[in-house]
Each structure stands twice: as C-alpha cells, then as structure tokens.
Amino acid sequence: METREIDKIIARYNADPQEIMAMFMEIQDKEGYLPKSALSYLADKLHLRLAQLYRLATFYEAFNLKPQGDHQIHVCMGTACHVRGAPQVLDKLQQTLGITAGEVSSDGSFGLKTVNCLGACALGPVVVIDGEYCGHSSPLKMEKILKKYKKHT
Amino acid sequence: MPVERGDSPFVGKLKSAADLEKLKLTILSERDPGKPCITVCMGTGCHAYENEKVFAALEKEIESRGLSKKVELRGTGCHGFCEQGPIVVVFPEEIFYCRVKPEDAAEILSSTISENKVIERLLFKDPLTGRKFTHESEIPFYRYQKRVVFGRNKSIDPKNIDDYIAEGGYQTLAKALVSLTPEEVIREIKRANLRGRGGGGFPAGEKWETTRRAPGEKKYVIVNADEGDPGAYMDRSLLEGNPHLVLEGLILGAYAIRADEGFVYVRQEYPLAVENITLAVKKAEEYGLLGENILGTDFCFKVKIRRGAGAFVSGESSALMSSLEGKVGEPRPKHINTAISGLWGKPSNLNNVETWANVPLIIDRGWEWYSGIGTENNTGTKIFSLVGKVNNTGLIEVPLGTSLRTIIYQIGGGIPGGKKFKAVQTGGPSGGCIPEKFLDMPVDFDSLGELGSMMGSGGMIVMDENSCMVDVARYFMSFLKSESCGKCTSCREGTGLMYDILDRITAGRGSKEDLERLEELAWTTGNTSMCALGKTAANPVLSTLKYFRQEYLAHILDKKCPAGVCKALIRYTIDPEKCTACGRCIRLCPQQAIRGEKDKPAVIDSDRCVRCGICREACRFEAVLVE
Amino acid sequence: MVTVIINGKKYQAEEGRKLLQVALDNGIEIPHLCYHENLSSYGGCRLCLVELAGRKKSSLVTSCTLPVSEGLEVKTDTPQVKKARRLVMEMILPQAPDSLRIRVLARELGVSAVSFPSEGDGCIRCGLCVRACEELVGAGAISFASRGSARTVEPPFAEEPESCIGCGTCVVICPTDCIKMEERDDERKIIRWKRTLKMKSCVRCGRPFLPLAMVDVITRRSTSPPPGERLELCPDCR
Structure with a gap:
C-alpha cells in the first residue's frame, strides 16, 4: 500500500491514536489484510510503538496479518448454528478446500475463517461468502456453492 | 456513504419543542393514512433471503403500473420472524406475507393492491395446525408477545428520521428538556426499576445516579452494541431497525447524567447496524436533536460511532472503554467503578x-405504566432471540416473568419434526442449559440465576433430543478459550484444560475421574479469575454436569453418544427396508464410502466414512441412520 | 496513612499502595510471579490471591492490584486461599515444568507433580518482560500477541525486533528463566526474540562489553553529565 494512501487515512482521522482501529479497518478494506509495512508506517506517523499496533492487530478477530483469498468464506460458529450443524458445514468446507479455518487455499482463491456468531441466528447454519449471506447451509449446499464460485474465478 | 431514503419536508435545525411538533404535523399532513403502503423487512435475516430483490421487483411493478403516487413502498426494520423471510406487510389492512419471492411482486400489486384480494399461498401457515393467518397480530408467534420496544420496527424506515418523528419520535426528549429536571429523569428510571438488559441486570437508574454524582465536569454515556453472546441478535435488530429510538434514549440519558459526549460502540460484523446508526446520528445532528443547544435549550451533546473489531471480551464495560481509548479491549481490575472512573478516567x-431503547418509553408513558409490565423486581419486557431447534425462530418480546413453556411452545410453536425437547440454553457462554423440568419457571433475571444459568443479553437456544449436551459444553469451552483475553492464568489455562477434557470425553477417551477434574477446574476458573468472563466461564460445564450427568456417563462408560452427535462414537448405516437403491448417496459421497448394486440396498463402509452427513441430507427416504 | 487489617492484625500503610507490597513490607509472605515493585501491577498470574471481606460474602482478589484504603480487611492464609493458590499453581506448572523456581514454589504450595499434559515452553505469560521493556527500558520491543489460550509474548510479527537494544532486562526479570541470552565474540543474542546485536569493545582491554544499540540510547538520553568515559571502558577497566 502506498504511503500516500495511508496518509489520507491518517488525515481522515486527524492522526488521532484513539481511532487506530478505524484506520486498521480502512487499510484492511483496501488491502484485504494489514501489511507489515503499513503498520510500521502508521506507528511512525502516530508515534506509537510497532509492538503496540501488533498487539492490537492480533487481539481482534477481524484483522488479518496475511493476504486473504480472492473469495472470503466466513462460517458462523454461534450456538444456534452449532446445534443446527455448523461443524459439519465447516468440516465439508475444510475437506473440499483442503485447508483448515484461518488458512487460504493454495491457489489463493478461497480464504476460510470461522466467526463467533454473526447475529443471523434464525438462518443457521450461516455461511457468508464475500459478504453474501447463505442461510440454512449444509454440507451438500456448500459443495454446490463452491462449484459455482470456482466457475466464476 | 449511507444511502438516505425519503424526502424531508424540512431542512435545518429545530429550535424548540414547538418546532418539532410542527414538523410532525407537517409530515403527517403530507401522508394519507388510507393510502396503501407495502412494507418490506430490510433486516439482516430477510436480507439473506434476498429481500433487496423483492424490494426492487415491487418498486418496478409500482412504477410500471403508474402507481408511484398511489402506493407507498417502504423498507422497514426487522419484524423478528426471521424464519419466514422475506416478510412483506401490506398496510393499512396489515396483510402479512412471508417467504415472498421477487416473482410474487406482480401479483401483490394486481391482487392485493388493485383488487383487495389476499394471496393465499403467501400467508403464514402454522406448522402445527396447518391454519393460515392473514394478519400479523393473529399469528401465534406474535399473539403472545408484547412488543413495546420492538413494535415500531415494523412500520418505520430506519433510514428515514421523518418516519420516527411521524410516530411521535423525539417528543419524549422535547418533553423532558422542557419540563423535567435531570434528577426527575433519573427518578423516573429508578422508579420504573429498569434493569440493564445486557446481562447482569443491574438497576440502570442507580448506575446513572452514580455517574451523575461522580465528581468532574466531563462525563460520558456509551451504547454497548458489541453484542457478542452467540445466539443473541436483538441489539443488532434494534440498531438496524429503529436506531433513533436508541439514540433518543441515549440523549435522554446524557441529559439526566449531564454528559456532553457519547459513543456508540458497535461490532463491525454488523455492517447494516453501523450504516443505520451512523445515518441516524447524522440526521439527528441536522435536525438539531444532537449537537449544540439541542431544541433551543442549553443542553449540548454529541455522539461518535466506533466500530468493534471482533472480541467477545471487549463487551465487558471496562474492556469496551479501553477499546474506545484505542487500546486492547481487555478488562481492567475494577476497584473503582467505571461509573466513577471510566473512559479516560472520567465518569x-x-x-x-x-x-437505552427502553428509556424513551419509560419517560414517555411513566414509571407506573412500565412497572405494570412484568413482575415486581423484573419490570418491563425483554427481547429474546428464540433460535435453534424450534419451529418459529426469530426475535420475540415478552413481559419479564413469562414462562419458558409459553415462549418455546406457544410463541415458538414447539420443536420441529415432532422431536423431544431436551434443554434451552440461555445467557450465552456465561449461562447454562435448563432442562425440561424447569419449563414452567418464569424467565427473569433472578430465576434464571437460581437455575445456574443467567439472562445474559437474551439468547435462547432450544435443543432437542439430537443435541448432545457434552458437545454443547465442549462448544462453549472452545468459544471461551479463544475469546478469553488470556491474561488470568485461571481463565486462560482453565478454559483450555476444560476443553481438552471435554474433547477427550466426546472422542470416547474420557474417564470417570475426568468429571471430578472438570468440577475442580470449574471451581478454580470461577473463583480466581478477574472479570465476569472468567468468573462465569464454567457455567456451561457445571449446568450440563448438574442436569445431564447421565449423558456424560454414557460417553465415558458406554462409549456412546445418545444424541448421535459425537463423531467418534457414532456410525452411519443404511436401513435396507427404506433404501430404494436410487444411488443418490453413492454418487454424492465424497469419500466413495458407499457401495451398492442395482436394485439392492446401499451399504456404508464404516472405515472409509468420515461422518460428514451428506448421505443423510441427500437421502429422500430417510434411510440413512445414525447409531 | 491508613490502617489495614491483615490476618486480624492492624498495619499502617500509605493510602493507595498495593496490598501485596504492604504485606511484603511487613514481612507477610504472599506468593507472586507477575508482580515487581518497580513496575505497574498486572494481576495475571493469580497466585497472590487473598480473601477480601465483603458485604455479603468474602471473595478472592489479587493483592497486587488491590489499593489499600482505610479499614480494608484481608486474610492471606485461609483454607480457601490455600486451595485457590494450589489449583492455580497446578495450571502454572505445566507451562514451565523445567523452571527450578516454579518447581520449588509449586512444592511449597502443595503441588508435587505436573497433573496436566505439559506443552509449556517456559513462558507463563506473566508479562514482566513486556512491562520492563516498556516501563524501565523504554524500548517497547515486545508485546503480548493474540488472546485466549493462544496468547504469547513476542516481538512484532515474531521477527527480530529492531527496537530491542539488547539490554537483557527481560532476561533478568523473567521468573521462569525462559528468556536466554548468549554472548559470542562481539555479538550478543537474546535467543527468545531472535535478536542479535553487535557489541562495543573496551578501548583498554578490547573485550566486547555493551551492545552498540545500548550505547546509542545511553548517549542520547544522558543530558548531564555526558556519559564520556563510562561508555568507552568495560566495568573491569573503569
């Protein structure tokens, strides 16, 4: 990410260190993750320690420190989804993609993550692919959906 | 940027309560109550069912028929009956259509709007009785509810402040600013005995008073919208569906406490909530309901929106304040209450x-009215998310003290597929599982605590005979070991060690001594951790051990999972009687673990089978069994 | 000054001082691992729990985070306290099974053997090194990372931390000895952080004695008098 872009983000938040998480979110919206260079630059500009930023970035679930796949798959692991079979759905995705949650498929096309409750409990099990909610998902449904996305890529 | 809907007849700042009244009358005068209005639920639940396409199709139909002036189309907040989405309600008759598809748009216009005819196939059909209902209020799911907080969601477009004002919104604020002192506002909340809906049930009025009396000029009020309890989403729906109600409550609170700055801390996993509350703040500022000299008075108050980045523990009050300060959202020791020394050390x-959403209702209608709802120490209503293995899933609002049985059977319509009820989990990861024998208990802050669970923020996850309670305990421990901040040894190691034991038991490698170990670890975690997360982390284990010990023993002694959930202890087989040799499971099995010949029942090779459940899902004859 | 009651006896103490420190000042032994009197208190290890008399019932609180106030009453050796410390120690020991200090303390608290599977690399996540690096050294080269059972202490991105000056304070303060330092030729290595630093040699005897990064920091921070000779000679030659 170019430093000019980061400067713009910093300016938008008046270089206020309290807004550091909002700045992280904006960087991640653009890059898909938080590059080390961006964090170092932010630390420099805001007079914060890199270790402090690293701590924040690893504490919160939403931040990625590694590049993500072209398609982001989030599997909801909330209680309602769990009792309606979310573990089987996750198993199926892991098997088909050949990765475990938190990883990116070897061709870089899919990133798989689990989320602790998306607040769409009536639709469980819920899977969100690139921001699109897929309710009442099942292993069989996942297989079909993955095929669809693979075709698009 | 958020998209605005609706044209306001008004631009500028309101300078007095009279201005607000005038605006309300202007809005109402431009609206014809007899004009048909089609509302589409724009909540997240219905969004997953493509409500946007339904909305677009209706919009197109209205336009192509030249009805733009005669029929209003409005996207509203969540109606709560998420199971049945997308939900479309046609006013003024309040005809309730569910599971509406874009293709239905034309018929809604041609039949319901033009000919006043009800479309039978779009009506809700009770899964138990098969009866169909035309109006929302007749449906059992709604009939037993009391929707005082949640009710306006269905008629208001959350993106349009005028809708809120037309229904009397911000009138309570105007009334309070003119005729009530801050002390009187607090007294009203105290007399109403409003208890915090986020978990602990602490009296809100007392808390307000502490902050109000705390020394210092600068004070803050904060909306905790970091709803993290898995299985609970009522805060999401309120913030998405009626953000001005929450905001009005917050402004009233700021006035009472004498705070001049407020924050809304909302999970970034709730993008629509972020969008709607951000827009609501912007519009309220434009109207002079936020900012300097609100409604022409001396009272000044501004609100900022901050997004949480996904940490359950950051929902704890001191942790949330750390997070607002731009630090790691970790709880701090609270020798001094955050009400006195919180955000940046300020009250x-x-x-x-x-x-917050309850506040305008109390100030508007008075504490006597409010305390007439619910029971003596548990006044008002509570919104629950009724989810899991129950027919009518969604958000419900009932008076506190309503029994679990009423909630699950009358409102929820019972357990799907004629299965047997096993337990209901309340209180999120700090709560517990309540067995059948307590179904007649009233649901309130105190009773649930006595049962070893808690109210929490209002998640109610129903479990049936196919839910394994050891697996549920293991699930919560897996949640907690990753959501613990990891500071206290007892919480970090305790949740991890309890998880390991539960994992071992569900894998069929548990021993009887493991149960004693679990109880000991539960004691340590509960008694030696700093914050509420650690102190209550053992509840899911303790409550399942207390009420479902037999199920633990079945896993340990008989190496069986009676609910048929724990993979290591179950086997998939095919019932040769029911199998029609259609070959569907054979084709779909990703492990090629199913063999079969023409006209002969299929057979599952247990060694190859990974118990993914695809065959069971695929079989149209219920021939795949789990034992 | 306020009066506090510890185990039924009255003591005078400065208001706001942490109870653990007051106890130690008065020769009352309370086991602790994450507390250091020159650092901010943290309350993570949970060993210094004491029983605090409450309005309804007593509760266990960490004495290292408890500020004393007039009339505060605690007990440091009740059966409840002893049970809690023993069970907490059962959780600490598997994290640092090779540490002599932890093993000795464990035995004192009634834990004789590792009772849970041990995967520990010696770090008990007490955070002393993190606080020392920030508060004493002013380098802030390391921090906690992640949360829950995955919580660790590491430099940013688990890579060699540029801001580490190799002072070795973390090595000294670590209660389990899991941060090791090595010096070979003119290089110092803080092994756990994968940090290697060149050392300055004594102008008299030629022995390397101080990481260059430290020399820089000391020179920059010293105002008066200038560090001068102290930084040219090794301790032996001064």
Missing part, C-alpha cells in the same frame, strides 16, 4: 442497546 455510564 462513564454504559448501557446496552436494549436498555
């Missing part, structure tokens, strides 16, 4: 979304 009052 800070934090309440959750639903608590």
Whole structure:
C-alpha cells in the first residue's frame, strides 16, 4: 500500500491514536489484510510503538496479518448454528478446500475463517461468502456453492 | 456513504419543542393514512433471503403500473420472524406475507393492491395446525408477545428520521428538556426499576445516579452494541431497525447524567447496524436533536460511532472503554467503578442497546405504566432471540416473568419434526442449559440465576433430543478459550484444560475421574479469575454436569453418544427396508464410502466414512441412520 | 496513612499502595510471579490471591492490584486461599515444568507433580518482560500477541525486533528463566526474540562489553553529565 494512501487515512482521522482501529479497518478494506509495512508506517506517523499496533492487530478477530483469498468464506460458529450443524458445514468446507479455518487455499482463491456468531441466528447454519449471506447451509449446499464460485474465478 | 431514503419536508435545525411538533404535523399532513403502503423487512435475516430483490421487483411493478403516487413502498426494520423471510406487510389492512419471492411482486400489486384480494399461498401457515393467518397480530408467534420496544420496527424506515418523528419520535426528549429536571429523569428510571438488559441486570437508574454524582465536569454515556453472546441478535435488530429510538434514549440519558459526549460502540460484523446508526446520528445532528443547544435549550451533546473489531471480551464495560481509548479491549481490575472512573478516567455510564431503547418509553408513558409490565423486581419486557431447534425462530418480546413453556411452545410453536425437547440454553457462554423440568419457571433475571444459568443479553437456544449436551459444553469451552483475553492464568489455562477434557470425553477417551477434574477446574476458573468472563466461564460445564450427568456417563462408560452427535462414537448405516437403491448417496459421497448394486440396498463402509452427513441430507427416504 | 487489617492484625500503610507490597513490607509472605515493585501491577498470574471481606460474602482478589484504603480487611492464609493458590499453581506448572523456581514454589504450595499434559515452553505469560521493556527500558520491543489460550509474548510479527537494544532486562526479570541470552565474540543474542546485536569493545582491554544499540540510547538520553568515559571502558577497566 502506498504511503500516500495511508496518509489520507491518517488525515481522515486527524492522526488521532484513539481511532487506530478505524484506520486498521480502512487499510484492511483496501488491502484485504494489514501489511507489515503499513503498520510500521502508521506507528511512525502516530508515534506509537510497532509492538503496540501488533498487539492490537492480533487481539481482534477481524484483522488479518496475511493476504486473504480472492473469495472470503466466513462460517458462523454461534450456538444456534452449532446445534443446527455448523461443524459439519465447516468440516465439508475444510475437506473440499483442503485447508483448515484461518488458512487460504493454495491457489489463493478461497480464504476460510470461522466467526463467533454473526447475529443471523434464525438462518443457521450461516455461511457468508464475500459478504453474501447463505442461510440454512449444509454440507451438500456448500459443495454446490463452491462449484459455482470456482466457475466464476 | 449511507444511502438516505425519503424526502424531508424540512431542512435545518429545530429550535424548540414547538418546532418539532410542527414538523410532525407537517409530515403527517403530507401522508394519507388510507393510502396503501407495502412494507418490506430490510433486516439482516430477510436480507439473506434476498429481500433487496423483492424490494426492487415491487418498486418496478409500482412504477410500471403508474402507481408511484398511489402506493407507498417502504423498507422497514426487522419484524423478528426471521424464519419466514422475506416478510412483506401490506398496510393499512396489515396483510402479512412471508417467504415472498421477487416473482410474487406482480401479483401483490394486481391482487392485493388493485383488487383487495389476499394471496393465499403467501400467508403464514402454522406448522402445527396447518391454519393460515392473514394478519400479523393473529399469528401465534406474535399473539403472545408484547412488543413495546420492538413494535415500531415494523412500520418505520430506519433510514428515514421523518418516519420516527411521524410516530411521535423525539417528543419524549422535547418533553423532558422542557419540563423535567435531570434528577426527575433519573427518578423516573429508578422508579420504573429498569434493569440493564445486557446481562447482569443491574438497576440502570442507580448506575446513572452514580455517574451523575461522580465528581468532574466531563462525563460520558456509551451504547454497548458489541453484542457478542452467540445466539443473541436483538441489539443488532434494534440498531438496524429503529436506531433513533436508541439514540433518543441515549440523549435522554446524557441529559439526566449531564454528559456532553457519547459513543456508540458497535461490532463491525454488523455492517447494516453501523450504516443505520451512523445515518441516524447524522440526521439527528441536522435536525438539531444532537449537537449544540439541542431544541433551543442549553443542553449540548454529541455522539461518535466506533466500530468493534471482533472480541467477545471487549463487551465487558471496562474492556469496551479501553477499546474506545484505542487500546486492547481487555478488562481492567475494577476497584473503582467505571461509573466513577471510566473512559479516560472520567465518569462513564454504559448501557446496552436494549436498555437505552427502553428509556424513551419509560419517560414517555411513566414509571407506573412500565412497572405494570412484568413482575415486581423484573419490570418491563425483554427481547429474546428464540433460535435453534424450534419451529418459529426469530426475535420475540415478552413481559419479564413469562414462562419458558409459553415462549418455546406457544410463541415458538414447539420443536420441529415432532422431536423431544431436551434443554434451552440461555445467557450465552456465561449461562447454562435448563432442562425440561424447569419449563414452567418464569424467565427473569433472578430465576434464571437460581437455575445456574443467567439472562445474559437474551439468547435462547432450544435443543432437542439430537443435541448432545457434552458437545454443547465442549462448544462453549472452545468459544471461551479463544475469546478469553488470556491474561488470568485461571481463565486462560482453565478454559483450555476444560476443553481438552471435554474433547477427550466426546472422542470416547474420557474417564470417570475426568468429571471430578472438570468440577475442580470449574471451581478454580470461577473463583480466581478477574472479570465476569472468567468468573462465569464454567457455567456451561457445571449446568450440563448438574442436569445431564447421565449423558456424560454414557460417553465415558458406554462409549456412546445418545444424541448421535459425537463423531467418534457414532456410525452411519443404511436401513435396507427404506433404501430404494436410487444411488443418490453413492454418487454424492465424497469419500466413495458407499457401495451398492442395482436394485439392492446401499451399504456404508464404516472405515472409509468420515461422518460428514451428506448421505443423510441427500437421502429422500430417510434411510440413512445414525447409531 | 491508613490502617489495614491483615490476618486480624492492624498495619499502617500509605493510602493507595498495593496490598501485596504492604504485606511484603511487613514481612507477610504472599506468593507472586507477575508482580515487581518497580513496575505497574498486572494481576495475571493469580497466585497472590487473598480473601477480601465483603458485604455479603468474602471473595478472592489479587493483592497486587488491590489499593489499600482505610479499614480494608484481608486474610492471606485461609483454607480457601490455600486451595485457590494450589489449583492455580497446578495450571502454572505445566507451562514451565523445567523452571527450578516454579518447581520449588509449586512444592511449597502443595503441588508435587505436573497433573496436566505439559506443552509449556517456559513462558507463563506473566508479562514482566513486556512491562520492563516498556516501563524501565523504554524500548517497547515486545508485546503480548493474540488472546485466549493462544496468547504469547513476542516481538512484532515474531521477527527480530529492531527496537530491542539488547539490554537483557527481560532476561533478568523473567521468573521462569525462559528468556536466554548468549554472548559470542562481539555479538550478543537474546535467543527468545531472535535478536542479535553487535557489541562495543573496551578501548583498554578490547573485550566486547555493551551492545552498540545500548550505547546509542545511553548517549542520547544522558543530558548531564555526558556519559564520556563510562561508555568507552568495560566495568573491569573503569
């Protein structure tokens, strides 16, 4: 990410260190993750320690420190989804993609993550692919959906 | 940027209560109550069912028929009956259509709007009785509810402040600013006995008073919208569906406490909630309901929106304040209450979304009215998310003290597929599982605590005979070991060690001594951790051990999972009687673990089978069994 | 000054001082691992729990985070306290099974053997090194990372931390000895952080004695008098 872009983000938040998480979110919206260079630059500009930023970035679930796949798959692991079979759905995705949650498929096309409750409990099990909610998902449904996305890529 | 809907007849700042009244009358005069209005639920639940396409199709139909002036189309907040989405309600008759598809748009216009005819196939059909209902209020799911907080969601477009004002919104604020002192506002909340809806049930009025009396000029009020309890989403729906109600409550609180700055801390996993509350703040500022000299008075108050980045523990009040300060959202030791020394060391009052949403109702209609709802120490209503293995899933609002049986059977319509009820989990990861024998208990802050569970923020996850209670305990421990901040040895190691034991038991490698170990670890975690997360982390284990010990023993002694959930202890087989040799499971099995010949029942090779469940899902004859 | 009651006896103490420190000042032994009197208190290890008399019932609180106030009453050796410390120690020991200090303390608290599977690399996540690096050294080269059972202490991105000056304070303060330092030729290595630093040699005897990064920091921070000779000679030659 170019430093000019980061400067713009910093300016938008008046270089206020309290807004550091909002700045992280904006960087991640653009890059898909938080590059080390961006964090170092932010630390420099805001007079914060890199270790402090690293701590924040690893504490919160939403931040990625590694590049993500072209398609982001989030599997909801909330209680309602769990009792309606979310573990089987996750198993199926892991098997088909050949990765475990938190990883990116070897061709870089899919990133798989689990989320602790998306607040769409009536639709469980819920899977969100690139921001699109897929309710009442099942292993069989996942297989079909993955095929669809693979075709698009 | 958020998209605005609706044209306001008004631009500028309101300078007095009379201005607000005038605006309301202007809005109402431009609206014809007899004009048909089609509302589409724009909540997240219905969004997953493509409500946007339904909305677009209706919009197109209205236009192509030249009805734009005669029929209003409005996207509203969540109606709560998420199971049945997308939900479309046609006013003024309040005809309730569910599971509406874009293709239905034309018929809604041609039949219901033009010919006043009800479309039978779009009506809700009771899964138990098969009866169909035309109006929302007749449906059992709604009939037994009391929707005082949640009710306006269905008629208001959350993106249009005029809708809120037309229904009398911000009138309570105007009334309070003109005719009530801050002390009187607090007294009203105290007399109403409003208890915090976020979990602990602490009296809100007392908390407000502490912050109000705390020394210092600068004070903060905060909306906790970091709803993290898995299985609970009422705060999301309020913030998405009626953000001005929450905001009005917050402004009233700020006035009472004398805070001049407020924050809404909302999970970034709730993008629509972020969008709607951000827009609501912007519009309220434009109207002079936020900012300098609100409604022409001396009272000044501004609100900022901050997004949480996904940490359950950051919903704890001191942790949330750390997070607002731009630090790691970790709880701090609270030798001094955050009400006295909170955000940046200043007195800070934090309440959750639903608590704030109750405030305008209490100030508007008075504490006597409010305390007439619910029971003596548990006044008012509570919104629950009724989810899991129950027919009518969604958000419900009932008076506190309503029994679990009423909630699950009358409102929820019972357990799907004629299965047997096993337990209901309340209180999120700090709560517990309540067995059948307590179904007649009233649901309130105190009773649930006595049962070893808690109210929490209002998640109610129903479990049936196919839910394994050891697996549920293991699930919560897996949640907690990753959501613990990891500071206290007892919480970090305790949740991890309890998880390991539960994992071992569900894998069929548990021993009887493991149960004693679990109880000991539960004691340590509960008694030696700093914050509420650690102190209550053992509840899911303790409550399942207390009420479902037999199920633990079945896993340990008989190496069986009676509910048929724990993979290591179950086997998939095919019932040769029911199998029609259609070959579907054979084709779909990803492990090629199913063999079969023409006209002969299929057979599963247990060694190859990974128990993914695809065959069971695929079989149209219910021939795949789990034992 | 306020009066506090510890185990039924009255003591005078400065208001706001942490109870653990007051106890130690008065020769009352309370086991602790994450507390250091020159650092901010943290309350993570949970060993210094004491029983605090409450309005309804007593509760266990960490004495290292408890500020004393007039009339505060605690007990440091009740059966409840002893049970809690023993069970907490059962959780600490598997994290640092090779540490002599932890093993000795464990035995004192009634834990004789590792009772849970041990995967520990010696770090008990007490955070002393993190606080020392920030508060004493002013380098802030390391921090906690992640949360829950995955919580660790590491430099940013688990890579060699540029801001580490190799002072070795973390090595000294670590209660389990899991941060090791090595010096070979003119290089110092803080092994756990994968940090290697060149050392300055004594102008008299030629022995390397101080990481260059430290020399820089000392020179920059010293105002008066200038560090001068102290930084040219090794301790032996001064």
